Amino acid sequence: MHSKTFGKLGWPVSAVGLGTWNIGNQWGVIDEATAWATIRSAYDAKSGRCDPRLRHFDQ
Numbered sequence: 001m002h003s004k005t006f007g008k009l010g011w012p013v014s015a016v017g018l019g020t021w022n023i024g025n026q027w028g029v030i031d032e033a034t035a036w037a038t039i040r041s042a043y044d045a046k047s048g049r050c051d052p053r054l055r056h057f058d059q
Contacts, residue, residue, distance in 0.1 A: 003048070016048030018042040026054070 003012040022028070023035045032039075042050065 012048075014046070014048040016047060017051055018047050020050060020052045021054060024054070 002015040005011070006013045018039070020039070023030055023038065029041050039050075
């Protein structure tokens with residue numbers, strides 16, 4: 001997985017992360033096996049970021 005430098009801290013972070021909003025079934029049903037397979041695939045690809053937020057704005 002390609003990484004980039006995180007700001008002034010200089011930490012290497014994955015250029016691509018996993019957005020997990022729909023694993024919580026907001027856009028349709030995701031069964032548990034599919035959810036775990038998705039997370040495992042990101043882990044195996046060495047994705048170092050996971051974004052579990054429900055949304056990216058205030059309501």
